[in-house]
Amino acid sequence: MATDLRISLTDLCSLRCTYCMPAEGLPWLSQRERLTDAEFVRLASVFVALGVTSVRLTGGEPLVHPGVVSVVERLRALEPAPEISLTTNGVTLERHARKLADAGLSRINVSLDTLDRERFARLTRRDRLPAVLAGLAAAADAGLAPLKVNTVLVRGENLDEAPALLGWALRHGYDLRFIEHMPLDADHTWTRADMVTAEEMLDLVGATYALRPRAERLSAPAEDFDVxxxxxxASWAVPVGRVGVIASVTRPFCRDCDRLRLTADGQLRTCLFAQHETDLRAPLRAGATDTELAELIRAAVAGKQAGHGIGAQGFVQPTRTMSAIGG
Incomplete structure (x- = not known):
């Protein structure tokens, strides 16, 4: 049984990143289609009883979900209590960080692709870089550590900024992770030729910084390196920093993946790139017992595909985008 559950609290997002969704947004789920907070917690309790020990809240953007702090509190009250983390774009993190920490949130990941304000506005279609930087500082002050920053490098946009981003992270004590752009964009324009590979990322930052591979990553998605x-x-926050790469495309870790994903409308996905989902919302609302829900989950996990198949003949990009699945 997988031990890591990603819950997408909402498909809504406050940014419109060019590599993720169109400027006008996407067809959003209705309130009726989305799970309620009580339903999220009920399903999470079933997963925890099956052996899940870590729950990550995602979106869309989870901080636009009005009940996010309450959900964290209720998840932490489960027995046994799972570790709770959250991935956010950071836009409203400054006003949420302390409340989330007090509610029991352990760790946080913030998506940030550039430190240049004009470039940020171009990539996200929103001029919100100062808010994100303030959110990162607030999260650090609230003790949400280790604080990880996720960066997607885009050819022709921010590739040149990789060493500067790493230097900035080292000075603040943040763990920077470069992520390969995956075929989960709304416009279905992704091509492997345009994607910046992990090898390119490491070559680029390795020309400026001395990197030393860390221990085997096991089920973790990132390959970590000591800087x-x-x-x-002399300006680093700690004597030895860390940088990671998540290379889902060129260095897949499917064999060791222990992640499951629950979408905002109650669909269980055993892989980011799955073509099939298991509906948990309908049986939940029809009165299914925890035992019956657990059997549905077990069956889905037993049928998990062996790998994502990117690059294989016949690979088809999922209909759902990353913003609708949750990272």
Missing amino acids: VDGPDR
Whole structure:
């Protein structure tokens, strides 16, 4: 049984990142289609009883969900209590960070692709970089550590900024992770030729910083490296920093993946790139017992595909986008 559950609290998002969704947004789920907070917690309790030990709240953007703090509190009250983390674009993090920490949130990931305000506005179609930086500072002050920053490098946009982003993260004590752009965009324009690979990322930052591979990642999605030297080492927050790469396309970790995903409308996905979903919302609302829901989950996990198949002949991009699945 998988031990890591990703729950997408909402498909709504406050940004419109160019590699994720169109400027006008997407057809959003209706309130009736989305699970209620009580339904999220009920299903999470079934997953925890089956062995899930870590729950990550995602979106869309989870901080636009009005009950996010309450959901964290209620998840932490489950027995046994899972570790609760959250992935956010950081736009409203400054006003949520302390409340989330007090509610029991353990860790947080913030998506940030550039430190240049004009570039940020172009990539996200929103001028909100100062708010994101303030949110990161607030999360650090609230003790949400380790604080991880997720960066997607886009050819022709922010590739040149990779070393500067790493230097900034080292100075603040953040763990930076570069992520390969995956074929989960709404416009279905992704091509492997345009994607910046993990090898390119490591070559780019390795020309400025000395990197040392860390221990085997096991089921973790990121390959981590200690940053042991660099031109601005005296300004680092810690003597040795860390950088990671998540290379789902060129260095897949499907064999060791222990993640399940619950969408905002109650569909269980055993893989980001799955073509099939298991409906948990309908039986839940029809009065299914925890035992019956657990059997549906077990059956779905037993039928999990062996790998995502990107690059294989006949690969078909999922209909749902990343914003609708949850990272």
